[in-house]
Amino acid sequence: MTLLTLGRRPDALAPPTERSGGMIDRLARFGDRIEFYAPGLKRWQTDEWTPIKAHRFVSVSVTGTGCALSCDHCKTNVLKGMIALGKRSLYDVARDLAADGTEGLLVSGGSTKSGGVPLEPHFEDLRRIKDELGLHVIVHSGVVSPRLATGLAAARVDGVMLDVIGADETIRDIYHLDLTTSDFERSVARLADAGLTIIPHIVIGLHAGQLRGEAHALEMIRRYPVSTLILVVLTPLVGTPMENVPPPPLADVVGFFTHARATMPATPINLGCARPLGAMKLALDKAAIDEGLNGIAYPADGVIDYARRSGLRPALYESCCSVTLPSSVVGNRSGT
């Protein structure tokens, strides 16, 4: 089919003739495998990839659409796409999902005024979901208290995701929290002390499209044994105070990809699902490959083929980019 062009024709993608330092180093350390992810967080398919079982990995909000912070970049919009508990328990919701074929959950939710997701009332349910249903469970923690770290470890969750913010003014002005970057580093430290699998996120351009504390966040994260670093990019959402804020400049984001790869050469780094769509998404995905990142969630159309033509061996997972559920591998694309 001939599509009217939007400036994003996949067949226009050609890899650079010369590999970046990040790509060379990444190939040496990780080999030629690149992972692509398509969790059931939204309905998604491209010409290259139609998920077979989209609800294999889904997200649940323990607060529904409620959030005490209602940060400027989100205003609870992200929560609206998650399954709400309503009057049911987390376990009951998970049991029904498991019966329908779901294999993994992202347990998330809005924040309390202290910056944490209120997971404490759900510790026992989390443990039962692991023990009785056998689901893979990742949680969004927000700021971590000692009690939260201990409880999550006791529940044996498979991983903890949290945004690590590296600028006090961003914490104050965007998150409206009376905290500092030390509180976020302390959160990572508590998770590490509890022996939990840590999957930190850095939101590039979180400060209204400007890069402020991203490099500092990276410095904090590198001190701890994190399993995978997830990079996401500020996506101005309609209906939020940031809806008219331009996303961070592409060159700045790509520059941070390069910096992150060089700073954490031995840690898998993935490009997460939150990033601007359209032409910028395609450019970001291409840059993620060029700069030697390890994986991409919801790859733009044409990017799997671009990876192959860049000398990489794509593997496709119907799961969150923080985990690689063995059962969620749906294909390897070698181009042969």
Added chain:
Amino acid sequence: MIKSQPPVRGDLYYDTDTHVWAERAASGSIRVGLDPLGAETSGDIVAVSFAADGTRVRRGEAFGSLEAAKFVGPLIAPVSGVIRAHNADALARPGLINRDPFGAWLIELEPGDPAELASLLTGDAEVSAWFERERDRYRQKGMLAP
């Protein structure tokens, strides 16, 4: 984000699998668009593309693609035909589809088999009841706020 959706139109024809509407124009052509639930559950639409005018599409085949906050994928033709026109405004400003899903039509088809239209859902009562069921279903799946 959609603050409030327009009332459902019972005079149009709906593909209940894809939430695409079809309207028979006086000229005999079929105008096609995304219905309010399709637009709302897609989230903010940021890009749309269409097959070129003159392309023949069959019912169930893609006539274009859509990229939105909560949906990325093909736009499926509700009936077979040849694309005779596309909405340049929707192409240039895809957010129009969120704001006015019935006004921001997508393509016009010269129908190949006029009888196909009759297989789609239409009528005030039928369409209203279906929309309510679909709203409940989407709420249960977390795709619409409770």
